[in-house]
Amino acid sequence: MNALKTVGVVLPAxxxxxxxxxxxxxxxxxxxxxxxxxxxVVVDDGSSDGCTDAVIxxxxxxxRVVEGGGLGVSGARNRGAQELDxxxxxxxxxxxxxxxxxxxxxxxxxxxxxxxxxxxxxxxLHESHPRACGMRWDALDLEPCWFTAPASNEPFAVPFSTxxxxxxxxxxxxxxxxxxxxxxxxxYEDIEMCLRVWSAGLTVTVCPSITVGHYFREDRSNYEIxxxxxxxxxxxxxxxxxxxxxxxxxxxxxxxxPQLHEAQQVLFETSIFRERELNFQRRERDDLWFFxxxxxxxVSQEVEREEASAGSAHHALA
Numbered sequence: 001m002n003a004l005k006t007v008g009v010v011l012p013a014x015x016x017x018x019x020x021x022x023x024x025x026x027x028x029x030x031x032x033x034x035x036x037x038x039x040x041v042v043v044d045d046g047s048s049d050g051c052t053d054a055v056i057x058x059x060x061x062x063x064r065v066v067e068g069g070g071l072g073v074s075g076a077r078n079r080g081a082q083e084l085d086x087x088x089x090x091x092x093x094x095x096x097x098x099x100x101x102x103x104x105x106x107x108x109x110x111x112x113x114x115x116x117x118x119x120x121x122x123x124x125l126h127e128s129h130p131r132a133c134g135m136r137w138d139a140l141d142l143e144p145c146w147f148t149a150p151a152s153n154e155p156f157a158v159p160f161s162t163x164x165x166x167x168x169x170x171x172x173x174x175x176x177x178x179x180x181x182x183x184x185x186x187x188y189e190d191i192e193m194c195l196r197v198w199s200a201g202l203t204v205t206v207c208p209s210i211t212v213g214h215y216f217r218e219d220r221s222n223y224e225i226x227x228x229x230x231x232x233x234x235x236x237x238x239x240x241x242x243x244x245x246x247x248x249x250x251x252x253x254x255x256x257x258p259q260l261h262e263a264q265q266v267l268f269e270t271s272i273f274r275e276r277e278l279n280f281q282r283r284e285r286d287d288l289w290f291f292x293x294x295x296x297x298x299v300s301q302e303v304e305r306e307e308a309s310a311g312s313a314h315h316a317l318a
Contacts, residue, residue: 006039008086008089009039010076010080010091011080011094012045013043013047016049016051019094020094022097024063028063035062037103041080042064043067043071043080046068074189081178088170091163091168093214096165097212099211102211105207109207112155117193118168118207120207120208120210120212121209122211126213127213130148134159134161134204135158135161137295140250140298141250155207157205157206161206176196176200180192183233184226184233188230199290231257232266232267
């Protein structure tokens, strides 16, 4: 692999307030004023709060703002990637902070050709503990739970790493097919990408020596999210990747979801079954392999989580 030098950070932004400027400033400070190997693209996806004004006033040649106009998370990430010609692509939420030297760890870790997607350790914004690193599913509701970050800083494989910060080499991102823009505004596009990485024969890897401080919202007051859209995204994810038996078991745990039937009707009117067929044809690993070798088996909701995960995974940042 050629040396990985230049880094582009994509920040989708929708009514982020002062946190957008905080995120951009943290990225710039982390590399110093003379580092031209960093580029930052803010994709304003229809903000009405003027959050990009302060970023524009920074007048830093490494930072630019482009219009998204309501693309949603996947579309905004892809829009930002189109603006960059860097060796590495970092997709980060616009309410994060990073530490000095983080990009050195990114460049070094991504030299491993088996890594399809790289994630950091996370803390709550402006806090040092707890630290969480990667996630897994431990029950049929497919609610991700966090792994507590280990004492070691050695990279390791995990089932999932959240879209709050997902990192790729450009060539791997393009070969994976970019983010799926058929997902509605928000929800599960990051988990779907992780499943795609594993099915392509690559790994989702986290590096504990990279720490990102993230603002975990109590609610999404900065913009509205239709709950049915999240349900449609969830269904899209499972129909793209899971076997019929797994789909039946997962959906059984959502029998009381009031939007389930309507969401299924909406999804089934799309090309989801043709996409599923094509995805199954080209994947190198199936979901049964994923649960056996990477995630571990799922248990019913009636079983205590600590019994299923043996204490190794926690809702550390919930």
